[in-house]
Amino acid sequence: MGTTRLSVNDAFALHTQTPTTPADTVALLVIEASDRLSHERLKKLVSSALPQMARFRSQLVSKPMGIGQPVWAEIADYDPTPQIDSATVPAPGGRRELADLVGELSAKRQTSPRPLWEAWTIDGLASGRWALAVKMSPVLADGGHGLTSMWRRLTTVEPNGDNRLPTEAGLGPTPSTGELLTDWLAEVIEGHVTGIWMAAGAVTSGLLAVRRRLRDVVDSQMDPETVSSMRDAVPDTVLNATLTKRRSMGLASIPLADVRAISDAFGGSTANVVFAACAMSLRTWLQRHEAVPDDPLLVTVPLSRPTGDAAEDAHPVGVGHVRLPVHLDDPVQVLTDLHTATERLNIAHCYRDESTDPPVDLATVVLLFPPWLVRAGLQLLGGVGLRGRSSSSQATVSFSSEDSGRAYCAGARVVAMYSAEPLAEGCGLNIGVTTHGEVMSVCVSACPDNVPRVEDIAGGVAEAMGVLLAAAEDSPRGEGRSVVTELTSHRSRQAEPMRS
Numbered sequence: 001m002g003t004t005r006l007s008v009n010d011a012f013a014l015h016t017q018t019p020t021t022p023a024d025t026v027a028l029l030v031i032e033a034s035d036r037l038s039h040e041r042l043k044k045l046v047s048s049a050l051p052q053m054a055r056f057r058s059q060l061v062s063k064p065m066g067i068g069q070p071v072w073a074e075i076a077d078y079d080p081t082p083q084i085d086s087a088t089v090p091a092p093g094g095r096r097e098l099a100d101l102v103g104e105l106s107a108k109r110q111t112s113p114r115p116l117w118e119a120w121t122i123d124g125l126a127s128g129r130w131a132l133a134v135k136m137s138p139v140l141a142d143g144g145h146g147l148t149s150m151w152r153r154l155t156t157v158e159p160n161g162d163n164r165l166p167t168e169a170g171l172g173p174t175p176s177t178g179e180l181l182t183d184w185l186a187e188v189i190e191g192h193v194t195g196i197w198m199a200a201g202a203v204t205s206g207l208l209a210v211r212r213r214l215r216d217v218v219d220s221q222m223d224p225e226t227v228s229s230m231r232d233a234v235p236d237t238v239l240n241a242t243l244t245k246r247r248s249m250g251l252a253s254i255p256l257a258d259v260r261a262i263s264d265a266f267g268g269s270t271a272n273v274v275f276a277a278c279a280m281s282l283r284t285w286l287q288r289h290e291a292v293p294d295d296p297l298l299v300t301v302p303l304s305r306p307t308g309d310a311a312e313d314a315h316p317v318g319v320g321h322v323r324l325p326v327h328l329d330d331p332v333q334v335l336t337d338l339h340t341a342t343e344r345l346n347i348a349h350c351y352r353d354e355s356t357d358p359p360v361d362l363a364t365v366v367l368l369f370p371p372w373l374v375r376a377g378l379q380l381l382g383g384v385g386l387r388g389r390s391s392s393s394q395a396t397v398s399f400s401s402e403d404s405g406r407a408y409c410a411g412a413r414v415v416a417m418y419s420a421e422p423l424a425e426g427c428g429l430n431i432g433v434t435t436h437g438e439v440m441s442v443c444v445s446a447c448p449d450n451v452p453r454v455e456d457i458a459g460g461v462a463e464a465m466g467v468l469l470a471a472a473e474d475s476p477r478g479e480g481r482s483v484v485t486e487l488t489s490h491r492s493r494q495a496e497p498m499r500s
Helices: 008-015 039-052 095-107 138-154 177-214 217-221 256-266 270-288 331-350 362-366 371-383 454-473
Strands: 025-031 058-061 071-074 084-088 117-123 130-136 248-255 297-303 318-324 395-401 412-420 429-436 439-446
Touching: 008 138, 025 095, 025 138, 039 084, 039 117, 039 130, 039 138, 084 095, 095 117, 095 130, 095 248, 095 454, 130 138, 248 256, 248 412, 248 454, 256 270, 256 331, 256 439, 256 454, 270 297, 270 318, 270 331, 270 395, 270 454, 297 331, 318 331, 331 454, 412 429, 412 439, 429 454, 439 454
Parallel strands: 084 117, 297 395, 395 429
Antiparallel strands: 025 130, 025 412, 058 071, 117 130, 248 439, 297 318, 429 439
């Protein structure tokens, strides 16, 4: 078996993280009270389930002098128990105490070399519930597939069920120095070819840019009265502020039936309902801090097919940007704007000219340089204050959809599944929504030095959903899906403002 080099996207995430922008993902399961649960049983489950995945029982081996990208190697006689610990939530054991504890545990500095994953079994939650938290390096996340695989290893459909997933084949033993140098030579050749490809692609892109300038069809069909313009200035808010090392989490749960009821009453996808609730919650939070901008925020969202739903698609077709209308105070108008914007964004992505895509993305460019040089460059830019706003949006909303059946962990029912995604400079807020069973679990991640009381944003999403549900129940359009763009203003019937 030959060496398995770190992939382009994984290497980019690993090498471009800094002390203030760690790229780890934190997954959190909340489990119903059961006399079958204990720290020992949960530890046994984690130690047997996670190493079934090849990467979770492997390590990254660097090339001599850091001259190329590291390669994967399975750890001989791997013992995961040192990476699994226990903790207790302080009283009263609510969502806020749980979020604070998980944030504190995941932020602890580890001795070098850091393990690629860590886990904690947690007791002390209200009503006798338990929790299981797993922190994963970006090289394990695998674009979201790693998180999904981990959920499936830790949960079952039935209380006494078996996940029945086979153990993945290993990634090979630790390579010799000769094998590492051979792989480095292959890497150099591939980099040379990529450089030539980039040069040719740059010329082609220039010609395509002229052609697109002459036939700007999509923009000519846009109605500026119904969609917040992507050309408007993006407001400068606390979400753009420079990040510190601290992180905080806010947790909430939403009945999936409520989201679908709103979607059925007004038309549009369940993803748009979630986007609208996020916009309303952020507006309330910004009002509380006297910082509501005059223009909409720029937010990264997953894309779906024109007839699909990003909240339900197992794998989104891509990502795009929409303007989140936090400057509007009419909840139905917010929903209307977002429906129109996301619908056109999905259609434009579906029918876009593939030749307009950049020939090489940033991750590929970064891989042309050795890891030590990438890290040194980032430190230099950060030291002189030139990194600035490296992200293209101020916030990110992401979805993960698990099996529709009720999930169980160690024989007890799972009541919530949260995932806290990493932040990037200039993008100071992440809202992760995980659908499981009949619940949507919402996890809001932020830097508390810029975004205090992030739990208010998470709770506000749930409160906003109640406002939208009340509007749906008052809707004169009856049952079934309708056209959102035909809605009249709900301003005259608007519910009372959300309260903290």
